[in-house]
Amino acid sequence: MLKISRLRAGLPHRMILDGIDLAIAPGEVHVVMGPNGSGKSTLAHVMMGKSDYLVHEGSISLDGNELISLPTWQRAQAGLFLAMQDPIEVPGVTTAAAIAAALLSRGVAASDLPVLLEEERIKVGLGKEFLDRSLNVDLSGGERKRNETVQLAVIKPKYAILDEIDSGLDVDALSLISRRIEHATQEWNLGVLAITHYKRLLNELKVDGVHVMVKGRIVESGGPELAAALDRSGYSEYLD
Amino acid sequence: MFGTTARCQVGWLGRDDEIVLQRRVFPGGEVMELSKDTLSLFGGPAWLLAKRVEAFEAAMALGVPEDSNELWRYSPIANLDIASYSPIEPDDSLGLTDSDTLHSPAFETFVNTLRTSVGGSSNVIVCSNGRVVSPYSNLDGENGYDGEGTSVSIATLSSSPDSFEGMPWSDQEYGSDQYPDYFAALNPALLNDALLIEVSPGSEVPQPLLVVHVIDQPFSLVFDRVFLHLGKGAKAAVVEVAYSPPGVDSLLVPVTEVGLDEGASLSYVSIQELGEACTQIGYQVSRLAKDAHLFSLSAAFGGGYTRVRTDCTLEGDGASSKLLAVYFATGEQVMDFRTLQRHRAPRTNSDLLFKGAVAGSSRSVYTGLIHMQKGSSGSEAFQTNRNLVLSEGAHADSVPNLEIEENDVKCSHASAVGPVDEEQRYYLETRGIPPEKADRLIVLGFFDDALDRVPIQGVSQDLRQVVHEKFARYSSIAEASNHGLLEQPER
Numbered sequence: 001m002l003k004i005s006r007l008r009a010g011l012p013h014r015m016i017l018d019g020i021d022l023a024i025a026p027g028e029v030h031v032v033m034g035p036n037g038s039g040k041s042t043l044a045h046v047m048m049g050k051s052d053y054l055v056h057e058g059s060i061s062l063d064g065n066e067l068i069s070l071p072t073w074q075r076a077q078a079g080l081f082l083a084m085q086d087p088i089e090v091p092g093v094t095t096a097a098a099i100a101a102a103l104l105s106r107g108v109a110a111s112d113l114p115v116l117l118e119e120e121r122i123k124v125g126l127g128k129e130f131l132d133r134s135l136n137v138d139l140s141g142g143e144r145k146r147n148e149t150v151q152l153a154v155i156k157p158k159y160a161i162l163d164e165i166d167s168g169l170d171v172d173a174l175s176l177i178s179r180r181i182e183h184a185t186q187e188w189n190l191g192v193l194a195i196t197h198y199k200r201l202l203n204e205l206k207v208d209g210v211h212v213m214v215k216g217r218i219v220e221s222g223g224p225e226l227a228a229a230l231d232r233s234g235y236s237e238y239l240d
Numbered sequence: 241m242f243g244t245t246a247r248c249q250v251g252w253l254g255r256d257d258e259i260v261l262q263r264r265v266f267p268g269g270e271v272m273e274l275s276k277d278t279l280s281l282f283g284g285p286a287w288l289l290a291k292r293v294e295a296f297e298a299a300m301a302l303g304v305p306e307d308s309n310e311l312w313r314y315s316p317i318a319n320l321d322i323a324s325y326s327p328i329e330p331d332d333s334l335g336l337t338d339s340d341t342l343h344s345p346a347f348e349t350f351v352n353t354l355r356t357s358v359g360g361s362s363n364v365i366v367c368s369n370g371r372v373v374s375p376y377s378n379l380d381g382e383n384g385y386d387g388e389g390t391s392v393s394i395a396t397l398s399s400s401p402d403s404f405e406g407m408p409w410s411d412q413e414y415g416s417d418q419y420p421d422y423f424a425a426l427n428p429a430l431l432n433d434a435l436l437i438e439v440s441p442g443s444e445v446p447q448p449l450l451v452v453h454v455i456d457q458p459f460s461l462v463f464d465r466v467f468l469h470l471g472k473g474a475k476a477a478v479v480e481v482a483y484s485p486p487g488v489d490s491l492l493v494p495v496t497e498v499g500l501d502e503g504a505s506l507s508y509v510s511i512q513e514l515g516e517a518c519t520q521i522g523y524q525v526s527r528l529a530k531d532a533h534l535f536s537l538s539a540a541f542g543g544g545y546t547r548v549r550t551d552c553t554l555e556g557d558g559a560s561s562k563l564l565a566v567y568f569a570t571g572e573q574v575m576d577f578r579t580l581q582r583h584r585a586p587r588t589n590s591d592l593l594f595k596g597a598v599a600g601s602s603r604s605v606y607t608g609l610i611h612m613q614k615g616s617s618g619s620e621a622f623q624t625n626r627n628l629v630l631s632e633g634a635h636a637d638s639v640p641n642l643e644i645e646e647n648d649v650k651c652s653h654a655s656a657v658g659p660v661d662e663e664q665r666y667y668l669e670t671r672g673i674p675p676e677k678a679d680r681l682i683v684l685g686f687f688d689d690a691l692d693r694v695p696i697q698g699v700s701q702d703l704r705q706v707v708h709e710k711f712a713r714y715s716s717i718a719e720a721s722n723h724g725l726l727e728q729p730e731r
Contacts, residue, residue, distance in 0.1 A: 048670055051662075076672035088667040092685025092692070101681055102671035134689065135667070151671060 001025055002080075002159045002191055007058035009046045010216075015056070016042045018216035024159060026189040029182075029205055031196060031227060034213035035235045040195045041085060043213070044163045047193075048082045049075050062159065077106055079158030083148040083165050085195075090135040095147055098135055099154050113154070120153040121146075124176045141168025149177045153184060159191040160184075166201040178204035199231040214238045281329070282430060285401050291409055292429045298410075298417040299425035311421070314605040314637045315576050316545050320519065325461040325491040327430045328369055341456035341485055342368060350483060350513075351452055357698035358448040358479055365394065367453045370462040371433040372396040391443035392476070397434035397465075404436060407467045408497050408527070413553070413582075420549065423493050423521045431463035437478065441471030441501070448477035448507075448696050455484040455492050455518060464494035470504035470532075477507040477696050482522075484542075486515040495523040500532035502556065507535045507695045511703065514542040516573065522548045530556030530585070537694050539703050540567040540575050540596075541710055547576035554581075554588035554619070565594040566690050568707060569602035569634070570714045579608035581623065583616035583649070592623045595690045597683055598634035599714050607639040612649045619646075623653040628660060628686055630679075631718070676715070683711060 002024040010016035016039045024030050032040055046053045047060055049072040060067045067075045090098070096117060103110045117131055126146040136144050145165055152160050162181070166174050182205050184190040194201060202224055210226040211218045212235070219238050220226065279292045304322065305312045341347050355364060366373045395403040409428050410418035419425035439445055453464050468478055480496060492514070500506055514520060520543050526534050538548055552561050561581070569575045575598075581590040596604050610621040627636035640653035660679050668678035687707045694700040 050666055071675070072666060072669035073672055073674045073678075076670055082670045084667065084670070088661075088663045090664045090667060090682060090685060092688035093668075093681045097681065097685075098668060098671060098673070101668070101673050101677060105673050105677060134685065155671060 001061075001063060002193070003059070003061045004047070005059045005061075007043075007046065007055070007060065009053055009055040009058070010042070011052065012054060016053075016216050017046060020058070020213075020216070020218060022193070022211065022218065024191045024193055026158065026191050027185045028208040029185060029192040029194065030209040030211060031194045031202065031207055032211045032213050032218075033196060033227065033230055035239065038213045039216040040213055041163055042216075044082055044085075044161045044193075044195060047075075047161060048072055048080065073105070076102075076157070081152055081155060081157035081160045083145070083152055083160060083162045085163040085167065087136045087144045087148055089137045091137055093135050094132050095135055095151065096131045099151055102151075102155055116154050117150065120150045120180075123153070123180050124149045125173065126150055142170060142173045145169055145177060146173060149180055153180060156184075156188055157190070159193065162192060162194040162196075164195055164197070166196055166198055174200060175204055182206060199227045202227050212238060279429060282432065284397070287405050288397075288401055295410065295419065295425045295427070296429035298419050299422050299429060302417055302419065302422045302425055305421050305423075311549075311578055311607070313607065313639075314603075315547065316574050320491075320545065322461075322491070324489075325459055327461045327463070328371075328432060328457065341454055342366065342373070344485075346485070347454065347483070351450075354450060354452070354479065354481060354511075354702065357702040358450055358477075358696060359698060363392070363447060363449040365435060365437075365449070365451045367433070367435065367451065367464055369455055369457045369460060370431060370464055371398065372435050391440050391474075392445055392449070393436075393438045393440070395436040395438075397436075398432070404434060404467070407436065407469075408499065408525075411525075420523070420551070424495065424523050424549075427463045427465060427493050427495050427523075430461070431465055434465040434467065436467045436469070438469045439471060439474040439476045439504075442473045443471075444474070445476040448479050448699075451478065451480045453480070453482045453492070453494060455482070455490050455514070456488050458488050458490060460490045462490055462492045464492065466494075466496045467499070468496065468506065468508070469499045470501060470506055472501045473503040474501070475505045478509075479696065479699060480508070480510045482510075482512050482514055482520065484515045484518045487517050488515050489517040490519070492518060492520045493522070494520065496525070498524070498526035498534065498536075500526070500528045500534060500559075502530045503532060504529070505533040509537045509539065509694060509696055509699050510548075511706075512538070512540040512542055512546055512548075513706070514546065516542060516544055516571065518543050518546075520546040520548075522546070524548060524550045526552045526561070528552070528554050528556060528559035528561060528588075531558040532556065533559070534561040534563075535693075535695055536561065536563050537690070538565040538567075538577075539706075540565070540569075541706055543573065543575075545574045545576070547578070549578040549580075551580040552582065552590060554583050554590060554616075555585055556588075557585045558587050559585060560589040561591070562693070563590065563592040563594075564690050564693060565596070566687050566703070566707070567594075567596035567604060568599075568687070568710050569596070569604055570599045570710065570717075571602060572600070573602040574605070575603070576605040577608075579606075579623070581608070581610045581621050582613065583611065583619045583621060583646075584613045585619075586616060587618040588616060589619065590621045592621075593690055594625045595686060596626075596636065597628040597630055597686065598636050599630035599718070601631070601633040603634065604636045606637065606655070607641070608653075609641045609643060610651050610653065612642075612644040612646050612651060614645050616646045617648040620650040622651075625655040626686070627655075627657040628683060629658060630660070630683070630714070680711060680715065684708060 004022040007020040212220040606625040638655040691700040
């Protein structure tokens with residue numbers, strides 16, 4: 001179980017998350033939606049332990065282990081993964097090398113890595129050449145998201161935070177990526193927290209909960225029907 | 241050896257407000273001024289002696305550079321005790337035939353690794369303390385001094401001086417003194433030998449040529465000079481290496497002059513792996529005719545204070561150059577790079593990328609100029625210098641510059657100095673990679689980004705290995721120092 005309780009966090013001098021509660025069980029998919037500036041990406045980075053943010057109160061636990069005091073890499077090794085909205089360029093470090101280092105850091109032998117990479121890149125339609133290219137350098141938005149998904153699928157975290165994995169994707173890419181993630185929820189019981197603006201991510205992804213986030217709080221939770229309602233009417237009813 | 245062979249020492253004394261280059265001969269204490277009248281000691285035909293005198297006078301006129309000079313700004317030139325180095329006398333046979341270094345297992349391993357990297361080429365030319373060792377046949381029992389057919393001709397100044405008369409020894413470009421500075425002028429005045437590699441028009445040299453400069457005479461002032469000339473449409477690759485055993489405190493002044501005729505293409509890599517006591521003040525000069533192409537990578541890892549001035553002139557329509565450097569300074573090292581991209585002809589293109597890392601209490605300096613001269617319309621020039629600062633005590637200066645005298649040209653420059661990017665580290669950490677490992681990936685990747693572009697197969701892998709080893713050494717020192725196992729170096 002990935003559990004967020006009473007989480008208050010933000011930048012120095014600016015509170016952004018104002019009491020978040022959220023629980024995700026293995027294999028579940030939860031979607032956080034909300035207008036720009038509501039703190040969705042902040043939630044993703046606070047969960048991952050990015051040093052820019054301060055946590056004032058609350059808890060983030062994974063299978064009962066508190067993550068708040070752990071550095072990012074230990075949270076990742078505990079089973080958390082963040083697919084970034086804007087994946088960072090790392091010149092000279094290839095996708096294959098980064099994944100190999102990620103596995104080696106966990107003490108996992110990477111002997112069948114080339115085979116795994118090949119399988120996974122085909123599943124999301126990422127060209128073979130990208131595996132040996134510098135991470136995210138000269139990649140289109142869509143290629144970056146496919147690349148993030150390949151990394152997720154090979155690293156096999158317990159829980160993945162997908163920060164707008166659907167932005168910048170065409171319909172076909174979105175379908176491949178969401179199908180891959182849906183499959184992962186069955187394959188190894190991946191739990192998902194997906195941050196998105198669009199209902200279309202939910203077309204291929206079976207969703208267990210939809211949460212509306214406004215001004216750093218979850219103001220409403222429901223099922224897929226809530227996403228459909230938001231798609232029609234927007235967030236205006238929450239904003240005043 | 242010291243007792244039997246004459247050694248000379250150069251000193252700079254202020255006398256009548258003039259800088260006097262002085263020569264002392266040991267043993268015996270005889271003091272002799274090294275002047276234009278005594279330059280004939282260094283040998284050569286009349287034209288060369290005239291060249292020596294002219295260069296010597298230029299050196300005296302230019303004077304030892306000071307760091308107030310823009311091109312020596314940020315450099316530790318004021319700390320260089322030139323008087324502690326002596327030029328090697330022409331009749332001094334030291335290091336010529338029985339050099340311990342040339343026969344040392346460390347050196348043979350070094351050279352053989354390089355040869356393997358460049359594809360097992362037999363074209364290895366060794367210059368020992370400023371003299372071409374010819375032939376040098378101790379590498380795998382092969383003759384290392386083989387021009388391989390007629391497409392490449394190799395000559396030395398000591399054996400066929402007249403092949404060198406028409407070579408670019410000096411350049412009006414540098415004004416009435418014809419040399420960019422004091423050290424560049426001293427090179428022809430006092431050199432003992434030079435190497436000329438010519439590739440005949442239209443021919444392609446299948447294997448890279450390897451030129452290894454070894455400096456192992458302590459306290460010596462060593463002048464190396466290599467002329468690389470490619471005829472029309474010729475194609476070649478040359479790897480030049482400077483090597484000195486640790487602890488040899490010498491001053492190396494190497495000059496490499498590249499001349500590319502119309503449509504010629506050269507891939508050139510210079511690797512500086514000097515011992516940390518060694519000082520280098522080097523020059524890489526290239527002139528490109530119409531449609532010629534130069535790829536150049538300068539890799540610097542060793543030395544105490546090491547400097548390379550790179551001047552690339554695009555003289556012919558459509559000429560193009562890629563000028564790269566990688567440097568990694570640790571400890572107390574100072575690495576100094578000055579570049580000039582001179583565009584003289586239309587539709588020329590130059591693309592410069594210098595990338596370096598500084599750690600410990602080391603320093604790096606980069607200053608560069610793109611000069612778009614009259615007549616360079618339709619040309620493009622790029623200049624990028626990126627520096628990773630890995631320790632609080634390390635420092636990098638970076639000053640890019642543009643001078644544009646023509647319309648319709650495109651120029652851009654960029655420079656960056658900073659620590660490992662936090663966003664990059666964070667990204668890798670979100671994959672479960674600990675920060676030390678992430679930093680290692682980022683730093684090595686930073687270099688790979690440049691090394692991947694080297695068109696000479698094997699060399700990039702070899703350089704990557706050098707970077708890995710140096711980073712591993714640095715990391716273990718940094719870690720030990722973090723744990724209080726080492727005393728902080730004195731500043």
